[in-house]
Amino acid sequence: MPMSRREFLSAVSVTALGLSATACSSDDGGGGGKGGTVRFGYIADYNGASLLAxxxxxxxWKKHGVAVSYKPFVNGPIQIQALGSGxxxxGYIGPGAMWLPASGRARIVAVNTLTFADRVIAKPGITSLxxxxxxxxGVPExxxxxxxxxxxxxxxxMTMDDIQKVAMDPPTVVSAFSAGRIDGAGIxxxxxxxxxKKVPDLVEVASTEKTGGNFPTAFVAGQKADRARDxxxxxxxQEANDWRAAHPEEAVAAAAKLLKVPVATVRSDASHVRALTTADLVAKTKDGTVAGWLDAMSDFFVKTGQLKKSPGADSFYAGDVYTEAAG
Structure with a gap:
């Protein structure tokens, strides 16, 4: 039996796109939306919400003279669309949406974490891909x-031609798999x-933990740069990142409060995340490690057809902004 809407919203904290959680300073500097407020999107999970929390x-935000409002989204591509429309x-994106800034539709202003939370799951009885x-x-495209x-x-x-791919947004994947309407999912x-909670004996037939490689998450901005605001x-x-690294349990609690979900739920989510300090990310930006992560992602998306060619990471990662901000 599918979960009710109330149960689902409570479980994953995916709220309607028209709702927002707001954190504003008294300073209207920083540009952005109405009254100079910077409009920041996020996904309702530890990766997407912990730094904002x-x-x-x-x-x-007040310390750095920025007025801000938060708005939840169900995935990264929708945030890229919102950036493009003004x-x-x-916003925040996971590794699966990295092809969008690589295609010139957004700029990465900060790498967030490395994540290993993605799986292909199957219904009980299916033991391999x-x-x-x-x-x-089911898969969110x-x-x-x-x-x-x-x-x-x-x-x-195998290829996509070997399965019956069903395009669904993430909430629909949850309800469809739970109800037995699909046999597997990329989620x-x-x-x-x-x-x-509905299908306790589901089978994980593939995992980013086992494929090798690094899968960065990131914060993105629109194509038109505002360096002072960036x-x-x-x-x-960066300051939130270093506090999170030094206080992991408190960061989990802060994210749980913002998302309105149990701390244990967020703690479990955070177990699939590798956090890095700002100093480490600056060093990895300067020595080309971050560019290597992004180039590897772009090469992969060329193979999947989501990119026509692999651009240089410096064309969509504002590494100079990241290093200057840390200076």
Whole structure:
């Protein structure tokens, strides 16, 4: 039996796009939306929300002279669309949406974490990816769910043509898998934890933990740069990042408060995340490590057809802004 709307919203904190949680300073500097407020999008999970939760709780926006409002989204591609239409100033994306800034539709202003939360899951009785051949597999297109599905299919010498791909947004994947309307899915934690409440014996047939490689998450801005504003925003993210690294349990609690979900739920989600300090990210930006992560992602998306060619990371990662902000 599918979960009710109330149960689902409570479990994953995916609110209607018209709602927002707001953290504003008394300073209208920083540009952006109405009254100079910077409009910041996020996904309702630890990766997407923890730095914003810390920044709000610690008063970092006010400290750096930025007025801000938060707005939740169900995935990264929708935020990229909002950036392009001028309805959003900054947002958060996971690794599966990295092809969008690489295609010139946004700029990465800060790397957030490395994540290993993505899985291909199957209904009980299917024990390998080959068991999904000819089966209905739900996937949010353009996201990390599609990314892990493509990776897994390649490792199994299969393609999308070998399955019945069903494009769904993340909430629909949760309800469809839970109700048995699909046989498998490309999806991520913490949504998998929600699915397990209905299908505890689901099978994880592929995982980014086992594929190798690094899968960065990031904060993005629109194509038109506002360097002064970018520097302010990135400094907030960097300070929040270092506080999160030094206080992991408190950061989990802050994210849980913002998302209105149990601390244990967020703690489980955070277990699939590798956090890095700002100093480490600055060093990795300067020595080309971050560019290597992004180039590897772009090369992958060329293989999947989501990119026509692999651009240089410096064309869409504002590494100079990140290093200057830390200086």
């Amino acid at each position: 810390v920044a709000e709780q610690r008063g970092l 309805d959003l100033d900054y 080959a068991g999904l051949r000819g089966k209905r597999v 353009g996201t990390s769910g599609e990314m892990i599905l493509n990776l897994a299919l390649g490792e199994a010498d 991520n934690y913490p949504l998998i934890d929600t699915i397990k 520097l302010k925003v990135v400094r907030v993210l």
